Amino acid sequence: MLLDTGYRPGPTAALRESLYRIRALAGNNTLIRLRDPGQTISYVVMPMVLMLVLKPLYVRAVEGGTTKVVTGLLVMFSVFAISIAGNAILAERTWKTWDRLRVSRAPAAELLIGKTLPIYVVMIAQQSILLVYGCLVIGLPVPGNVPLVLGSILVWAFTLLAIGALLAAIVRSHGELSVIADVGALTLSSLGGALVPLSLMPEWAQVAAQLSPGYWALKMLQAAVVGDTAGTMLPAAILLGIALVCGVFAIRRLTRGWGRGGLL
C-alpha cells in the first residue's frame, strides 16, 4: 500500500478538504460537549429561575423593568458562558490533545474554527432560549425586528468566544480560569448593569461601566429588542473590536503552542 506523501491539491479541492477537516473537528468537539453538558445546562436554567424571582423587583424599581430583567440576566449568564469556551480550549491543553492536532494536516485556523464552532452554537442557543423564555414566561414584548436581535446575539456570542479563547490561551490551570472567568464575569456584567439597573448604581459605577463588554452587550440587546437599529450599531461595532483584538491574540498564542510547559 502506498504511503502518504502529502500531495498538494488545487484551490477548490483544498477548500473542500479544509471543510472536511473542520467538519471532523467540529463533530468531535460536539461529541465532547454533548457528553458533558452540565455547565451549559446550568447556565441556561439559573437565569431562568432568577428572571422569575427578580422580575417583580425590577418592575417596581425601574421603567421597562421586564426588558431589563431579561436582557440583564441574559448578558450576565452569557458572560458566565465564557468559561464554557475557556474550559473547552484549556482541556485540549491539559489532555495534550492540542499538540496532537497541531501535527495533523489541519492548520491552526481550522483547529480553532473546529474547536469554537460548536461552542458558538451553544452560546447562541443559550441566548436564544433565554430570549424566547423571556417572551413566553416573563412577559418581554415580542421583538418586532427579529433579524436585528439575532444579529446582536451573533455578535455578542462571537465576542464572548474570543474572550474565552484568549483566557484559555493565557491561564495555566482550570482553577485560574474559573477565578478569572467567574469573578471577572460577575464584576464585568454587574458593573455593566446586568444585575442591578445602571440607573440605580452610584455615579462612578455608571462611568466605569463603559469599560465593560457587558455594558455594550446590554445596550446592544436592549436596543435590538425594541427594534432600534441605529442604537444597536455602535455597541455592536465596539464589541466586534474587542472580539477582534482578543481573537487575534488567542489565535497567535494557540498556534505557537506550549510544548510541555505553560500549565501548572
Add this chain to the structure above:
Amino acid sequence: MLHAIDLVKRYGPVLALDGFSLSVAAGEIVGLVGHNGAGKTTFVEIVSYLIRQDAGHVTIDGRPPSASRGRVGVAPQHIALYPSVTVREHLNLFGKLAGLRRAALDGAIEELTVALRLGSFIDRRTAGLSGGQQRRVQAATALIHRPGLLLLDEPTAGADLETREAMLDVVKQRAGDGAAIVYTTHYLPELVELQATIAVARSGKIIARGTYDELVDGLPGEVRLIHDNEEEVRVSTTQPAATLIDLLGRAERPISTIEVHNPSLDDLYRSLAVSDAP
C-alpha cells in the same frame, strides 16, 4: 527521508539538545535509546514542529518540518487522547484530519483494529481503558494515514508481551512498506527484534549509531567458572567462546559451574550512556 543536523535546544540552564544529528532513510527503523533526559522526546518534538530548535537544521524529504504538517505520524510519549471519546471515534477523527474518506478510512480502521488488537474495546471511551490499551490506541491514531515518517516515542511503555509483539509487527510492516521510523525505547531487545539501526543519545547528542552487531562487536563479555563449588574465576573478554575453551583446557580441578556472558546491548548502553549520565 529525515535529516537532522546539529540541533540545539536550550531550556534556561538545561541544554536539552546539544548538537544532535540523526538521519533516517526510507524503510529504515532507527531505535533511539538513551538515559532519561537525553533529549529523545525533545528531538521528536522538533521534528514534528511542536517546538523550534535554537540552532541546527531538520529536513523531511527535503522540506522543513513547518512544511511537512500531516505527513508525519507522531505517537507522543505521554498519552494524549480525549477521555470521553471512543476508540473508533478517535480513529475516525485522526483519519479524517489526514484526508481519509469512507472506504479508505474504514479500511484503515479495520486494518489497525486487527493489527493492534483494538477489537474488544473499539467502542469504549478511552478514559476507561487500561494503560496498555491506551498506548495501542495512541499508536493507531499516529499510524492511521500511513505517514512516510513515523515518530514513535516509547510506544511500548507499560505494554504487556502481547501488546509489544503486536506493536513490533506493525512497525516492521510499516518499515517494509517504506516508512522511515524513529522508535524510542528503554527496552533494548525490542531493537534487536526490529533489526533497527541503533542510535544512542547522551546529554543531547548522538554518541553512537550502527547495527546491533556493529555496536556490540568489540565489547567485552565475561566467562565465569567455579571449581569444586568454591573457587571462582571471572575473565572479562571480547571473545568469550575462545576464552572458555582456553580456561577449560587449563583447568586442573573439576568444574561445577560454567557461565558465558556474551556482550549485549545492555553492556553497550551501560558502557556508553549511563556511565556518564548527568
